[in-house]
Amino acid sequence: MARGNFHKMHGLGNDFIIIDTRTSPVEMTTARARALADRKTGIGCDQLILLEPSDMATVRMRIFNQDGSEVESCGNATRCVVSLLGQDATIETDGGKIDGAYHEDRITLQMPPPRFDWQDIPLAFAMDSAAMPMAWDELANPMAVNVGNPHAVFFVDDKDAIDLLHLGPQIEHDAAFPERVNVNVASVRDGALFLRVWERGVGETRACGTGACATAVAAIRQGKVASPVTVNQAGGSLTIGWEPGGLIEMTGGATYVFMGEVDWDDFG
Numbered sequence: 001m002a003r004g005n006f007h008k009m010h011g012l013g014n015d016f017i018i019i020d021t022r023t024s025p026v027e028m029t030t031a032r033a034r035a036l037a038d039r040k041t042g043i044g045c046d047q048l049i050l051l052e053p054s055d056m057a058t059v060r061m062r063i064f065n066q067d068g069s070e071v072e073s074c075g076n077a078t079r080c081v082v083s084l085l086g087q088d089a090t091i092e093t094d095g096g097k098i099d100g101a102y103h104e105d106r107i108t109l110q111m112p113p114p115r116f117d118w119q120d121i122p123l124a125f126a127m128d129s130a131a132m133p134m135a136w137d138e139l140a141n142p143m144a145v146n147v148g149n150p151h152a153v154f155f156v157d158d159k160d161a162i163d164l165l166h167l168g169p170q171i172e173h174d175a176a177f178p179e180r181v182n183v184n185v186a187s188v189r190d191g192a193l194f195l196r197v198w199e200r201g202v203g204e205t206r207a208c209g210t211g212a213c214a215t216a217v218a219a220i221r222q223g224k225v226a227s228p229v230t231v232n233q234a235g236g237s238l239t240i241g242w243e244p245g246g247l248i249e250m251t252g253g254a255t256y257v258f259m260g261e262v263d264w265d266d267f268g
């Protein structure tokens with residue numbers, strides 16, 4: 001028997017299983033992450049988060065998508081982790097170190113500066129990442145940006161008119177993105193952003209924190225909005241601030257749902 005505890009939390013409806021392995025050790029594999037994340041046969045979540053000891057930060061955070069793939073960054077989960085810790089904290093991720101300021105009703109994160117070089121996204125070959133010379137039906141010329149993880153950002157008149165269920169997986173798996181990509185479709189209205197995200201390794205989610213960062217950076221860089229900007233998604237809003245050359249500041253909520261206990265051996 002290998003019993004352990006987990007926390008269920010969400011940030012704007014983007015939901016997580018968070019396991020603090022410092023008190024609840026577990027051996028994580030792709031198969032086990034996928035089994036735990038499965039909404040029909042497991043516990044269910046968009047991302048599975050492991051907290052581990054860190055020698056350079058308060059805690060190290062590992063991130064597994066619903067499909068079991070391990071990835072570099074997750075903005076909404078980082079706010080949840082700072083909220084769970086209940087104090088200002090520095091979080092080590094594969095996408096960079098993130099400082100979090102704790103307030104009971106909101107968390108502010110300093111996310112790493114965005115990267116735009118094609119090798120850093122990464123893209124498969126040299127091309128203009130500010131307006132990629134590519135199109136998938138009505139989605140054309142995205143800006144590619146890495147904010148710890150890779151994103152493609154499309155600006156459209158009406159985000160709700162886009163068939164993201166069809167185009168999201170096509171773009172996610174396009175050979176132009178050797179590590180796949182998160183797909184952001186945004187409209188600009190009254191100085192604010194309205195966003196839908198097809199997340200790599202998950203599908204369309206109710207909100208994506210790094211997607212909000214990537215989209216805000218792309219919109220500020222193109223002069224479509226001013227910083228800070230409100231980014232509205234199905235699950236709620238985030239405030240994102242960014243000045244060229246600087247860190248990305250994200251402010252938003254984090255919600256605790258429940259604590260559960262399971263036998264890890266029942267999952268993979």
Ligand SMILES: N[C@@H](CCC[C@H](N)C(=O)O)C(=O)O
Pocket residue numbers: 014046047065071072073074075076077149150182199200201202207208209210211
């Ligand atoms: N939900 C997240 C992003 C999670 C990782 C992403 N799907 C990827 O594969 O890079 C967020 O809030 O940022």
